[in-house]
Each structure stands twice: as C-alpha cells, then as structure tokens.
Amino acid sequence: xxxxxxxxxxxxxxxxxxxxxxxxxxxxxxxxxxxxxxxxxxxxxxxxxxxxxxxxxxxxxxxxxxxxxxxxxxxxxxxxxxxxxxxxxxxxxxxxxxxxxxxxxxxxxxxxxxxxxxxxxxxxxxxxxxxxxxxxxxxx
Amino acid sequence: xxxxxxxxxxxxxxxxxxxxxxxxxxxxxxxxxxxxxxxxxxxxxxxxxxxxxxxxxxxxxxxxxxxxxxxxxxxxxxxxxxxxxxxxxxxxxxxxxxxxxxxxxxxxxxxxxxxxxxxxxxxxxxxxxxxxxxxxxxxx
Numbered sequence: 001x002x003x004x005x006x007x008x009x010x011x012x013x014x015x016x017x018x019x020x021x022x023x024x025x026x027x028x029x030x031x032x033x034x035x036x037x038x039x040x041x042x043x044x045x046x047x048x049x050x051x052x053x054x055x056x057x058x059x060x061x062x063x064x065x066x067x068x069x070x071x072x073x074x075x076x077x078x079x080x081x082x083x084x085x086x087x088x089x090x091x092x093x094x095x096x097x098x099x100x101x102x103x104x105x106x107x108x109x110x111x112x113x114x115x116x117x118x119x120x121x122x123x124x125x126x127x128x129x130x131x132x133x134x135x136x137x138x139x140x
Numbered sequence: 141x142x143x144x145x146x147x148x149x150x151x152x153x154x155x156x157x158x159x160x161x162x163x164x165x166x167x168x169x170x171x172x173x174x175x176x177x178x179x180x181x182x183x184x185x186x187x188x189x190x191x192x193x194x195x196x197x198x199x200x201x202x203x204x205x206x207x208x209x210x211x212x213x214x215x216x217x218x219x220x221x222x223x224x225x226x227x228x229x230x231x232x233x234x235x236x237x238x239x240x241x242x243x244x245x246x247x248x249x250x251x252x253x254x255x256x257x258x259x260x261x262x263x264x265x266x267x268x269x270x271x272x273x274x275x276x277x278x279x280x
Binding site: 005006011014027028054056099 | 141142143144145146149151152153154159162163165166167168169189190192194196212213214215216217220222234237239257258260262263264265266268270
C-alpha cells in the first residue's frame with residue numbers, strides 16, 4: 001500500500017466557535033462547511049487548503065472519541081487521513097503483513113470507501129485513516 | 141493573510157527508528173531525507189506526500205521543544221506549517237490585528253522566509269508556522 005497524499009486533518013478542539021475564530025482570523029481560512037455528526041458525537045467546521053481539508057472538531061458528548069482524546073492529551077491533531085490507490089487492497093496487504101487494524105473491511109459513505117487502520121497508540125499519537133484516491137469531499 | 145496550502149506537518153515521536161518503520165511499513169512512505177538539526181535539538185526523517193512533507197522528529201536532548209511537547213502531551217503532531225502569499229506582509233497584518241506572535245520578523249534559511257506565529261496554547265495544541273508560497277523544500 002502506498003499513501004499518495006493527505007486528504008484531511010482533524011483537530012480536536014475544546015470550543016468550536018473559539019477555534020473557528022482563531023483559524024479564520026489568523027490564517028485567513030474560509031469556512032467551507034459546518035455539520036454535526038451525531039454518530040461520532042462531534043460538531044465540525046471544515047476548511048480547504050488546496051485539495052486538503054482541515055477539520056476542527058468539538059465533542060458533543062463526553063463519551064465520544066474526540067472528548068476522550070482531549071481529556072487524555074489536550075487539544076491537538078486527532079486524525080490524519082491519507083489517500084491510497086485502493087482501500088480494500090490496502091487493508092488486505094496490511095492484514096497479510098500481520099498488522100492489527102481497526103477496520104478489516106472498508107466503510108462506505110456516499111459511495112466513497114474509507115477505513116480506520118491504526119489507533120493513536122500505534123502511529124505516534126495520531127489516529128490513521130485511509131481513503132480511496134478517488135474519494136470526493138462533499139463541498140456543498 | 142491567507143494560508144493557501146500546508147507545506148509540512150511535524151510529528152513528535154519518542155523513537156525515530158520505530159516511527160520510521162511504522163510509517164514506511166504501514167503507509168508505504170519512502171524516506172526522502174534524514175538529518176539532525178542541532179539548534180532545534182532534533183533528528184528528523186522527512187517523507188513527501190505530493191507537495192506536502194511529513195516529518196518525524198525525535199528529540200536529541202530533554203530540554204528541546206520536541207522533548208517538552210512529548211513530556212507534556214505524549215507523541216503527536218507538534219507543528220503545522222502553512223504556505224502564504226508573503227510572510228512579511230502576513231506578520232505585519234497579524235501585528236496590526238493585535239496578535240501576539242512568536243516571530244515579529246521572518247527568519248531565513250537557504251533564501252526562504254518563514255516565521256513561527258502561534259504557540260500550541262493559542263492554536264488548539266499545534267505550533268503554527270507560515271512560509272512564503274515560493275518556499276522550496278530541500279529535496280536532495
């Protein structure tokens with residue numbers, strides 16, 4: 001498997017409104033999208049830097065992964081998501097190498113395949129996700 | 141000021157050899173460069189994902205910034221560096237907005253200008269750097 005580029009980076013933040021202000025005011029980023037993901041217990045502000053998305057994420061419940069990350073380590077980069085040639089092939093290759101993965105098979109959203117592969121404990125503090133290279137960000 | 145893309149991301153790691161193995165073995169990244177930066181008390185492995193560099197950094201002394209980051213928060217993303225139109229203009233604009241900056245004027249390396257602008261405490265856990273858009277990575 002070969003990661004070819006970074007699709008998105010997620011930053012766990014304590015207060016989304018304050019974080020938005022910082023990133024918009026300091027780096028001049030323009031808000032592209034804002035949404036709540038109930039299943040993941042987060043609310044999210046998404047920005048684009050070229051074809052890379054930067055997401056600011058605030059926990060909506062203390063038992064979600066983002067809340068737990070902040071409780072343990074403070075604010076910071078929670079996840080990096082890499083584009084790869086083929087998620088399914090990549091997962092098989094990693095399994096054959098004897099890697100313990102979070103997802104054995106790809107998840108799917110709007111026809112796009114992705115998988116969480118390694119928890120922060122195994123990739124130097126950052127949850128690692130892979131996507132199909134053809135993955136299309138929802139930009140509306 | 142407007143950040144237009146991410147130039148590089150630095151990951152503070154406890155053991156560079158182990159971290160290299162993880163990122164090369166799991167994500168198929170190819171080592172582009174390895175160096176020691178005595179002044180910053182780090183040794184570094186650099187990888188490219190398109191035009192974005194991912195740097196793994198191990199502290200070479202317990203009193204450097206990377207060592208302190210790991211001591212306080214564990215391994216993780218230590219710095220994100222953004223390309224901007226003009227670092228000097230950007231710094232002036234931020235000062236006029238009343239922002240407290242790490243660098244008031246650009247630093248220079250191999251003719252490239254860059255500046256550290258905000259410490260992790262003010263940008264949700266990540267040290268923030270800006271570069272001139274024309275900044276060229278040393279790829280030899």
